[in-house]
Amino acid sequence: MDVALYLKAAVLGIVEGLTEFLPISSTGHLIIAGQLLGFTGEKAKVFEIFIQSGAMLAVIWEYRARFAGLLVGLRRDPAARRFAINLAVAFIPAALLGLAFAGLIKEHLFYAVPVAAAFIAGGFVILWVERYPRQVRVEKVDEMTWADALKVGLAQCVALIPGASRSGATIIGGMLFGLSRRAATEFSFFLAVPTLIAAGAYDLYKHRALLEAADLGVFTVGFVVSFVAAFLCVRWLLRYIAGHDFSLFAWYRIAFGAVVLLTAYTGLVSWSA
Numbered sequence: 001m002d003v004a005l006y007l008k009a010a011v012l013g014i015v016e017g018l019t020e021f022l023p024i025s026s027t028g029h030l031i032i033a034g035q036l037l038g039f040t041g042e043k044a045k046v047f048e049i050f051i052q053s054g055a056m057l058a059v060i061w062e063y064r065a066r067f068a069g070l071l072v073g074l075r076r077d078p079a080a081r082r083f084a085i086n087l088a089v090a091f092i093p094a095a096l097l098g099l100a101f102a103g104l105i106k107e108h109l110f111y112a113v114p115v116a117a118a119f120i121a122g123g124f125v126i127l128w129v130e131r132y133p134r135q136v137r138v139e140k141v142d143e144m145t146w147a148d149a150l151k152v153g154l155a156q157c158v159a160l161i162p163g164a165s166r167s168g169a170t171i172i173g174g175m176l177f178g179l180s181r182r183a184a185t186e187f188s189f190f191l192a193v194p195t196l197i198a199a200g201a202y203d204l205y206k207h208r209a210l211l212e213a214a215d216l217g218v219f220t221v222g223f224v225v226s227f228v229a230a231f232l233c234v235r236w237l238l239r240y241i242a243g244h245d246f247s248l249f250a251w252y253r254i255a256f257g258a259v260v261l262l263t264a265y266t267g268l269v270s271w272s273a
């Protein structure tokens with residue numbers, strides 16, 4: 001057993017779990033962490049997408065009563081049907097664009113420098129939205145219409161750019177479109193479920209020829225660690241947003257991205273192209 005490889009898988013699982021639901025881009029962090037750890041290549045990209053499913057499972061567990069009620073009430077409860085429709089409507093735009101452009105995005109943008117640029121740009125967007133005068137129309141997720149869901153789904157398309165952040169795009173986009181901070185955050189959690197399931201399943205199927213039985217242990221470690229870290233992070237974030245805005249994450253993005261660009265420019269770190 002390659003202990004070093006399992007340790008890398010655990011570290012990347014922690015990175016994924018702690019960053020998936022914060023507006024700081026889990027994919028961007030995984031790309032940068034993977035390059036620092038020497039965990040790169042096509043199989044590494046499949047691993048990074050697969051362990052997002054561990055983070056997604058943490059949301060299902062945290063909101064297990066909500067999801068169980070949704071499944072039970074789909075046939076009889078109009079509110080459950082409306083919620084399911086909203087998730088489907090929000091999921092479709094990014095799914096279609098992802099299928100169309102996933103190959104090009106992986107080929108040209110899954111590198112540290114473009115990720116760092118997206119980090120910085122996203123940070124300034126968050127600062128702008130936090131200072132933009134907004135009128136909250138939707139206090140709770142259950143008050144959302146299909147049009148609200150579609151707007152959030154279109155915002156999620158921005159997250160196809162590594163470093164932009166899926167949670168950042170959906171939360172900040174939702175707030176810009178009139179959702180309360182909590183409603184935008186919770187809908188971002190819920191939308192992660194179909195999005196990450198679809199992304200993980202599609203990528204595993206597409207690259208199944210790359211995988212072998214020996215990879216099972218490494219993938220399992222990353223998945224489990226990601227689940228635990230994400231579960232803790234989701235609970236912390238819900239408490240955090242009760243009394244704080246997202247400016248802290250914006251400044252973190254800007255600082256982190258600037259450090260990566262500086263190390264690339266000076267040659268201090270030999271990032272990939």
